[in-house]
Amino acid sequence: MSQAKTLRAPYGRYAGHAALNGAVSQLHARFPGFMFTPIGAPQAFYDVGRQAWGHGPVGEPPKVTGLDVVTVRDGRIVVLYAFIDTPVT
DSSP, X not given: OTTOSEEEETTEEEESHHHHHHHHHHXXXXXXXXXXXXEXXXXXXXXXXXXXXXXXXXXXXXXXXXXXXXXXXXXXXXXXXXXXXXXXX
16 A cells, blocks of 8 residues: 555545554454455556455465555555455455
């Protein structure tokens, strides 16, 4: 989530560094041993970018996949939208 100022996801909206840090910390606590891995290459044009990803236990196929879409201003991510696919069962 690097430098995003706002995260918008199906489970909530988080604005500011402290809120983003708290959301990420809760995610790591809920899924210990899981890691995000990129799927394919990122794509960007003008002030918008996207990156598909997987989330799951290290060394295993992802349990959840999704897509992050970012808006960039002055070379920094200002909004990150996280689209989450239906979890893999």
